[in-house]
Amino acid sequence: MKKFAGKILLFLAVCLSLWLANSYTRNELADRAVVLGLAIDKDQSGFEVTAEVVAPSGQDQSGGADTKLLSGKGKTIEEAVGDIHRVSGKDPSLAQTGIILMGEGIKEVNVLSFLGYFTFSDAFKDDVVVAFCEGKAKDVFESASPVEQIVSFALQDIIKTASDKTGGVNNYLQKFAENQISPSSASYLSVVKKKEESASQDEKGDGKKPSLYDCSSVCVFNKGQYAGELDEMQSKGFALLSNPSAYASFVVNSSSNEFGVESEITVGIASKKISFETLFEDGVPVFKVEFEAKLKRQRTDASGDVVNFLPESDGEISKDAVSQISAETQKLILAALNGCKERNCDYMNIADLFFKKFGNSWTQYAKNNPDYLNKVVFEPKIKVSD
Amino acid sequence: MNNCVKQTQLCLLIVIVMSGGKYLSLPGILASFAGRDSWISMSLLFAVDFLCFVAILFAMKNCGGKSFYEILCMTVSTPVAKVLMTLYALFFTLRITGGLVDTVDLMSTSLSVVTNWAAFILPVLLVIGYNVAKGLKNTVRVTQIFFVFILISVLLIILLSVKYTDLTELNPFLSEGFKPALDGSVNMSFWFSDCLFLFFCFGNVSVGKRFFTPFIVSFLVGAVLTVMLEITFLCLFGELAPYAQNALVKVSGFNIAGTSYGRLDWIFVIIWLSSIILKSTLYFWAATVALDKAFSINSNKGHVICFAAVALLVLVAPLILPVQQMISDLFILGAGKYVTMFLQYAVPILSPLLVFAANKKHGGEKSIRRVSEVKEQ
Numbered sequence: 231m232k233k234f235a236g237k238i239l240l241f242l243a244v245c246l247s248l249w250l251a252n253s254y255t256r257n258e259l260a261d262r263a264v265v266l267g268l269a270i271d272k273d274q275s276g277f278e279v280t281a282e283v284v285a286p287s288g289q290d291q292s293g294g295a296d297t298k299l300l301s302g303k304g305k306t307i308e309e310a311v312g313d314i315h316r317v318s319g320k321d322p323s324l325a326q327t328g329i330i331l332m333g334e335g336i337k338e339v340n341v342l343s344f345l346g347y348f349t350f351s352d353a354f355k356d357d358v359v360v361a362f363c364e365g366k367a368k369d370v371f372e373s374a375s376p377v378e379q380i381v382s383f384a385l386q387d388i389i390k391t392a393s394d395k396t397g398g399v400n401n402y403l404q405k406f407a408e409n410q411i412s413p414s415s416a417s418y419l420s421v422v423k424k425k426e427e428s429a430s431q432d433e434k435g436d437g438k439k440p441s442l443y444d445c446s447s448v449c450v451f452n453k454g455q456y457a458g459e460l461d462e463m464q465s466k467g468f469a470l471l472s473n474p475s476a477y478a479s480f481v482v483n484s485s486s487n488e489f490g491v492e493s494e495i496t497v498g499i500a501s502k503k504i505s506f507e508t509l510f511e512d513g514v515p516v517f518k519v520e521f522e523a524k525l526k527r528q529r530t531d532a533s534g535d536v537v538n539f540l541p542e543s544d545g546e547i548s549k550d551a552v553s554q555i556s557a558e559t560q561k562l563i564l565a566a567l568n569g570c571k572e573r574n575c576d577y578m579n580i581a582d583l584f585f586k587k588f589g590n591s592w593t594q595y596a597k598n599n600p601d602y603l604n605k606v607v608f609e610p611k612i613k614v615s616d
Numbered sequence: 617m618n619n620c621v622k623q624t625q626l627c628l629l630i631v632i633v634m635s636g637g638k639y640l641s642l643p644g645i646l647a648s649f650a651g652r653d654s655w656i657s658m659s660l661l662f663a664v665d666f667l668c669f670v671a672i673l674f675a676m677k678n679c680g681g682k683s684f685y686e687i688l689c690m691t692v693s694t695p696v697a698k699v700l701m702t703l704y705a706l707f708f709t710l711r712i713t714g715g716l717v718d719t720v721d722l723m724s725t726s727l728s729v730v731t732n733w734a735a736f737i738l739p740v741l742l743v744i745g746y747n748v749a750k751g752l753k754n755t756v757r758v759t760q761i762f763f764v765f766i767l768i769s770v771l772l773i774i775l776l777s778v779k780y781t782d783l784t785e786l787n788p789f790l791s792e793g794f795k796p797a798l799d800g801s802v803n804m805s806f807w808f809s810d811c812l813f814l815f816f817c818f819g820n821v822s823v824g825k826r827f828f829t830p831f832i833v834s835f836l837v838g839a840v841l842t843v844m845l846e847i848t849f850l851c852l853f854g855e856l857a858p859y860a861q862n863a864l865v866k867v868s869g870f871n872i873a874g875t876s877y878g879r880l881d882w883i884f885v886i887i888w889l890s891s892i893i894l895k896s897t898l899y900f901w902a903a904t905v906a907l908d909k910a911f912s913i914n915s916n917k918g919h920v921i922c923f924a925a926v927a928l929l930v931l932v933a934p935l936i937l938p939v940q941q942m943i944s945d946l947f948i949l950g951a952g953k954y955v956t957m958f959l960q961y962a963v964p965i966l967s968p969l970l971v972f973a974a975n976k977k978h979g980g981e982k983s984i985r986r987v988s989e990v991k992e993q
Binding site: 246249250253305325326349350351352353355356402404405407408411412495585586587588589590 | 722725731732734735738739745780784787791792852853854855856859861864865866869870879955
C-alpha cells in the first residue's frame, strides 16, 4: 500500500484539480462586455440603458480601444442590463464603468428608485461620475468627441477633470445618493448639453459627427425628484462654493491694459478658501459663508488656476477691477444661496451642516419649521485680493 | 507540530490578526447599530480587548512553562477545563466559518470569481491543513513574509480614498447619546477578542529583553489601523454606511487614479485577503490544539483527526445551515453573545488569578523562557 501511496496521492490531486476547474463559472474575458459608461433613458414603456462597451475579441493584435454601443430595455434598470446580455450575448461587466449619464426622461422618475442597483453593489465603483443631459442620453453616447475616441472618457474628462479648471461642477454616485437621504434631502448634477456639431468631417467614417459638450450648467434634485436647472448666475455661484478646486474667471473693465488703452480683461481665481459657519441668533438660523480668493490675470497657456501658497507679487490688477470682482462674486454667491429658497431645494446642504453641528436640536427645529429654508439668513463675507 | 515562536513574530501576527477580517461586513453591520458613532463602538471594544490582552500577557509571563489547559486543570478542575477547551474550539470554528463565508461573497461579487463553497474552501483547507500540521511556527513565518505587503495594502486602501473622505461625516458626535454606540459594542463583540489564541501559546514564546512593550505596541498598531479603516469608511459613506455589505471593496473603489488605470484597488484587496487566510490558519491551529486538550490527544494521528473534525465542520456547515444568519441571530442579536463574552472577557480577565493559583498550588517556577531556553517540541 505504501508503494502506491504516491501514485494514489497524485491521482487524487489530479481529480481534485479537474473538479475544481469545473466548479468555477466560466467568465472568460472574451465573453464579457466591459462597460465604460452607461446612458439611462426613461419613457413610458420603461428604462432604456445604453452601454458603451469594450468587447475584447482576442483576435485584434493592433492595440487601441474600439468601443461599441449596446442597448437594452426593461421595466427596471436590472431588466434593461439583463436585456443587453440577452441581445448581445456578452455579459455586461459594470465594474469598470466611469460615468452614468441620465437623460431627460428621468425627470418623471424618483432617482432613488433605481440608484440602489448601483450604490448597493459591491462591484460597482462609488466614485462613478453621474450627470444629467438634455434630450436622450443615448444620443449623447451616439455622438463622437473631436478629441477623445471614447465618449465615456470624453465626458468624464469634461465633467470631472476639466470642471475643476473651467468652473464647472461634478458629482459622483455615492455622494449624489447619500445627499438625497441626508437631512438636506437634495443634491445636484452637472447638465451635459450638446453644442452645435463641430465643422470637422466624419473622419472615422463611422457615421458619427464630432460634437462638443457644454457641462457648465447645474440641475438639482429634491428627495430624488428633479427640481429644475439653475440659471447661469446660480450655476456659477454654486460652482464657486461647492467645489473647492473649481475656479472661475471674471471679465472686468480695466482703465489701462498692457498697451495703455482702456479695455476689458479676464481675471481668474488662482486660489480660494471657502468656509461655512452655522449658528442660531435669537432662534433664527444663520448661514455664514466666508469666501477668500486670490486673483491672477489670465495669460496664454495659463488658465489661472494654481495651488495655494502663491508668492506675493506687485498688484497686476487694479483696485477698481478687484472691487468689481468682489461685487460680482457677492452677486453669484447670493444667487446660488437664494436659489435654494426659490426652488425650496436645499442643494447647498444647509440642513446637513446644521445637523452636523447641532445634532438633534436641529432635527427638532427642522421638524417644527419645515420651511426652514425661508427662515435661514445668509451672510456671505467676500474677500478677494490679487 | 512546532509551536515555538519568537516574540517579534507573535507581535507581527497580532497586528495582522486584529485587522484581518474586520473590513468585510462588520463595518456595515456596526453602522446599522451605532450610525456615525460606530467607530466609537469599535474603539470601545478594542479598549476592553486591550484590558483582556494585558491580563493574558500577565498570565503568559507567569505561567511557568505550563500550558493554559494545565493551569485550568489545576485550578477549575479537569472536566471544566475540557468544557472550556471545547467551547473555545467551537468559538474559533464559528469565527473561521463566518469570515470565510464573507470572503467567498467578496470574491464572487467583486472579483467575479464565481464558484461554489466547496470548491473555494477545499484548496484553502489544504493550505491551512499543511500549515497547522507544521505548527504555529510555520504560520508566524508566513506572516513575517506577508506582513509588509499587507500593511502597505491597508495604508494604500486608506490613501486611495483620502481625497473623498469628509471628516465632518463623523458629526454630530454621539447625537443619539452613548446608548447606540454601546449597543453596537455589545452586539458586535463576537467579532473581536482576536488575541485569545495567545492562550494556546503559553510556554512556547521566547522573548527578548522586554516582555510587555512590544506586545502592547503591536496591539495598539493593529487597533489604530482598524479604527482608521472604520473612520475612512464612515467618512466616505456617511448615511449610506449601514447599507454597505463589503466595506473593503467599497472603500478601495474610491480610486484617485480615475479611469485610466482601471480597478487598481483589486490588487490591494487580493493582498489584504491573505490576512484572512493567515487569521483562519491561526484560528484553525488554536481550535485543533483546543480539541487536542479537550479529548486528551497526544499523538500526531489524533492531531490530524482533530483538524479534520474542525475542517469538516467548516466545510459542511455553510452547505446545510445559513451560517451568517445564525451568527447574526445567536451571537449578535441573541443571547449567545453572553456565552461568548464569558470566553472572550471573563476568562482572560481571570487568567492571571488562575495562573497565580496554579503556581501557588504547585510551587512558583521560573517565568517565561528566554530565547536560549526554548526547546523544540
